[in-house]
Amino acid sequence: MNPKLLGCAILAALATAAPAAAAVAPIVGTPLGIGTMKTPFAAKLKPGALIVESVKVAPGGNFGWHTHGSAVAVVITSGTLTVWDSSVANCAPQRYGKGQAFVEPANHLHMARNDGTKPVQLYVTYLGLPTGVQPNIPGTQPAGCTP
DSSP states (O other), rough: HHHHHHHHHHHHHHHHHHHOOOOOOOOOOOSOOOOOOOSOOOOOOOOOEEEEEEEOOOOTTTTOOEEEEEEEEEEEEEEEEEETTTTTTGGGGGGEEEEEEEOTTTTTTTEEOOOSSSOOEEEEEEEEOOTTTOOOOEOOOOTTOOH
């Protein structure tokens, strides 16, 4: 083959070849906590802050009776958290361990405590906390709820 013709053929092939794909920077996500919710939940969220907190509760640690200014989603990554909920019959305690999750509506009265011998690690996400409202609002123990 004629060297000039071969050179033209190579240039033509290179000119029509698809451009090399640009290198894409990797995106790496690391879950902070994964939990399974056993109770369905639907919420109509209002605009506001979305806050994610890492919370460690020492053995005997107690949140006291309180509400939240927004709906909250909680996932337990270690230990067991005991929750008393004013809307549950007889205020029966509910225990959530590693890999479990729950959602609470805004302004819902409840209390949580670590009754175990090991720390509880959990992640809580406040969903649409209004400006100026504290994430945790102290409440009064309701009648019939004795942890």
